Amino acid sequence: MSLAIIRPDGWDFPLLLHVAGTMVLVGSLAVVLTCLVLGRREGAVPLTRLGFRTLLFGALPAFVVMRAGAEWINSKEDIPDDPSWIGIGYSTSDGGLLLLIIATVLAGLAARRLRREGGRSPGVATAASLLIALSIAGYALAIWAMTTKPD
Amino acid sequence: MTLYDWLLFLHVLAAFAIVASVVAFTVLVVTPDAAALRLTPLARRLWDIGGGGTIFFGVWLALNRPEYGIFDGWVIAALLLWFISAGTGTRFGMAYESARQTGSPPERSLALYGVMTAAVALLLLDMIFKPWA
Numbered sequence: 001m002s003l004a005i006i007r008p009d010g011w012d013f014p015l016l017l018h019v020a021g022t023m024v025l026v027g028s029l030a031v032v033l034t035c036l037v038l039g040r041r042e043g044a045v046p047l048t049r050l051g052f053r054t055l056l057f058g059a060l061p062a063f064v065v066m067r068a069g070a071e072w073i074n075s076k077e078d079i080p081d082d083p084s085w086i087g088i089g090y091s092t093s094d095g096g097l098l099l100l101i102i103a104t105v106l107a108g109l110a111a112r113r114l115r116r117e118g119g120r121s122p123g124v125a126t127a128a129s130l131l132i133a134l135s136i137a138g139y140a141l142a143i144w145a146m147t148t149k150p151d
Numbered sequence: 152m153t154l155y156d157w158l159l160f161l162h163v164l165a166a167f168a169i170v171a172s173v174v175a176f177t178v179l180v181v182t183p184d185a186a187a188l189r190l191t192p193l194a195r196r197l198w199d200i201g202g203g204g205t206i207f208f209g210v211w212l213a214l215n216r217p218e219y220g221i222f223d224g225w226v227i228a229a230l231l232l233w234f235i236s237a238g239t240g241t242r243f244g245m246a247y248e249s250a251r252q253t254g255s256p257p258e259r260s261l262a263l264y265g266v267m268t269a270a271v272a273l274l275l276l277d278m279i280f281k282p283w284a
Contacts, residue, residue, distance in 0.1 A: 012279050012280050016279045016280075023171070027167070027172070030174070030197070031171075031174055031175050031190060031193070038189050038190075046184060046186035047187075050178065050182055050186065058178075140164075143160070143164060144160055147163045148152055148156040
């Protein structure tokens with residue numbers, strides 16, 4: 001763990017980008033999940049639209065910042081024989097991007113259907129919320145791996 | 152996992168909760184309608200959990216590691232910023248809770264939002280760059 005405590009100054013800014021990007025990404029996903037879940041009960045139209053916009057303008061840009069920061073700090077650290085915590089990070093990031101894109105498309109479809117037809121939250125919104133819940137669980141695992149750094 | 156690993160993980164997790172709360176409050180600020188106000192309980196709970204968790208596990212970490220001292224410059228700066236963010240964030244959350252009851256967004260809360268967000272951003276910078284360490 002000495003690596004995390006004693007860190008060259010040149011690693012600080014890439015690490016800041018990586019950590020801040022991940023924090024905003026996870027925060028955005030928590031907001032979207034809440035919007036979609038609350039929208040099932042009442043206010044489906046505005047909350048689903050809000051969830052979709054948060055994915056589009058919050059989660060997706062934050063993902064780009066998180067991943068760019070990750071690549072930057074990884075290139076600076078240049079750790080040989082990629083340990084498992086880096087593997088967990090990349091797996092979560094790659095899988096998370098796929099889930100994020102699918103969830104954004106589904107939330108967009110749900111928002112459009114609700115705007116046209118109104119009524120209750122459609123099944124695609126439920127599917128989007130399940131994918132987002134899965135992403136949040138994956139990022140929680142990645143946070144554990146990044147902080148405890150198992151071999 | 153060692154005690155240090157657990158403390159660091161829980162401290163970082165609490166920091167994620169604080170930033171998630173700021174994201175939720177930001178959505179509330181930029182979306183001034185009644186539906187968005189339903190996010191207020193999420194933002195407030197995340198703020199409470201994150202605020203309590205960061206200070207509790209953060210102080211424990213500072214006391215646990217010989218590399219860190221509770222009187223290090225960056226730790227004192229973090230404590231100061233934490234008190235500023237806790238005070239403004241709690242008041243901001245209360246303003247939105249009142250707004251949720253009435254159904255209309257609060258007025259004159261942007262200054263609180265600005266100070267809260269700036270304090271959290273500076274806390275993150277302080278944790279990463281550790282000035283005066």
